[in-house]
Amino acid sequence: MIQTLTKNSILEVAKATIAKEAHAVAAQAEALDQNFLDLAQHLIENQYKTFVAGIGKSGLVGRQLASKLACIGVKAVYIDPNDALHGELGLVEAGDLVICLSKSGATGELVFLAKVARLRGAKIAAMVCRVPSPLSKLADWTIKLDVAAEATEIEIPTSSAIAQTAVGDALVVAVANARGFTADQFSENHPAGNLGVLLGSQVNDLMHKAPEEVPVLSPESFLHEALIEMTRQPLGAALVADSENHLIGIITDGDIRRIVKDNPEHFLSSTVGNCMTKSPLFCQPDISAIEVLKMMEENKKKPVYVLPVVDINHQVLGLVRMHDLTQFQLKEVK
Known part of the structure; x- marks a missing residue:
């Protein structure tokens, strides 16, 4: 009963x-x-x-x-x-x-x-x-x-x-x-499925390359210019670099929305350098996808959803998104 x-x-x-x-x-x-x-x-x-x-x-x-x-x-x-x-x-x-x-x-x-x-x-x-x-x-x-x-x-x-x-x-x-x-050995035994893809891939396999796919702005750019570039290349963020293409910051859609909400009168006159996150967390292209996902998820301040990718000289190469990592949407390596 x-x-x-x-x-x-x-x-x-x-x-x-x-x-x-x-x-x-x-x-x-x-x-x-x-x-x-x-x-x-x-x-x-x-x-x-x-x-x-x-x-x-x-x-x-x-x-x-x-x-x-x-x-x-x-x-x-x-x-x-x-x-x-x-x-x-x-x-x-x-x-x-x-x-x-x-x-x-x-x-x-x-x-x-x-x-x-x-x-x-x-x-x-x-x-x-x-x-x-x-x-x-x-x-x-x-x-x-x-x-x-x-x-x-x-x-x-x-x-x-x-x-x-x-x-x-x-x-x-x-x-x-x-x-x-090792993780590499596990990947050899587990080549298919979500975990196998992450273990067998590097950031270079998944990142969006700059400047072809990722907006790269100077700190002197105005926010409305950033908004146009980020709409043209909709990845949720733009990288900020100096005149020699060294990474100095990142600006996200959320950063711009907060400016519009909290200080709308300053939107047209504000520059990227005043609103960006300075010295952001970053990674290099040869680390494993599983390692960078862990880095993004376990960031002490808050989870990171977009991560700049730089070379050993801190030159901007592109960015990787948590969305791509969690959805395992591997880009075709050309």
């Missing part, structure tokens, strides 16, 4: 669930032991294949873990226990690793997979909530998850699934750091 709940009661249940799951995740940091260290070391050094297996919700977490391990260069893939026991076990060879995820540690298909994989010379790792358990007894390494209870009265896999995910992520990051895994 569907209950009629108030908005407050729904929020209370939701907040309580998140709090319980957060507690379960935090508990895993204290529970990590030598088994975690030894498994991480094996993944760092092992050049054989790694299979991740699980049933039900643990299987879904296992798919994520295998995918993340593969992203950092581990030869990892998810294997369905039922499919493995009906032919795909032929993939498993001596020296390989099978990581088994199970809340109970007693899931029949998973235990059977661990037994036959072990007979083929594979190493076994278990991530379980119960020790001892059939899986832990078969495993070379057992990571025991410290989960006191699920986040629901009905035993829906909530805290246990979140704990599995968190420990799996901890394993991935620990292995990546130990291997010295």
Whole structure:
């Protein structure tokens, strides 16, 4: 029977669930032991294949873990226990690793997979909530998850699934750091998609070039002249340079709107130099797109939406917009 709940009661249940799951995740940091260290070391050094297996919700977490391990260069893939026991076990060879995820540690298909994989010379790792358990007894390494209870009265896999995910992520990051895994390597393994585009691109690939696409003004230019140029090249900003094309400032649409709103009588007589942002944040063309996006988002004063691009001599080259970075609209490099 569907209950009629108030908005407050729904929020209370939701907040309580998140709090319980957060507690379960935090508990895993204290529970990590030598088994975690030894498994991480094996993944760092092992050049054989790694299979991740699980049933039900643990299987879904296992798919994520295998995918993340593969992203950092581990030869990892998810294997369905039922499919493995009906032919795909032929993939498993001596020296390989099978990581088994199970809340109970007693899931029949998973235990059977661990037994036959072990007979083929594979190493076994278990991530379980119960020790001892059939899986832990078969495993070379057992990571025991410290989960006191699920986040629901009905035993829906909530805290246990979140704990599995968190420990799996901890394993991935620990292995990546130990291997010295870089953003460039990640880009090679992840060439498509939004993140791959950012990691594989430099500012030079995305910037709008000056003066062809970006207005470049002198500080003596009047605001109405700036408005005309910024309307002709509508990027939301114009760069301000001295007579030798060195960057000295930036002026945005917002700057002009504020002048019109607050001091309309001064608009026609105001110059760009009086209204621009002096010595603005800038970048160079050879830094990665992900690095410049982070620079813009984490600026201490306020987020930066347009960023000048200069060469090593501070000569104006163009600008890059947060819009282009977040929309990943790579310009064709000619």
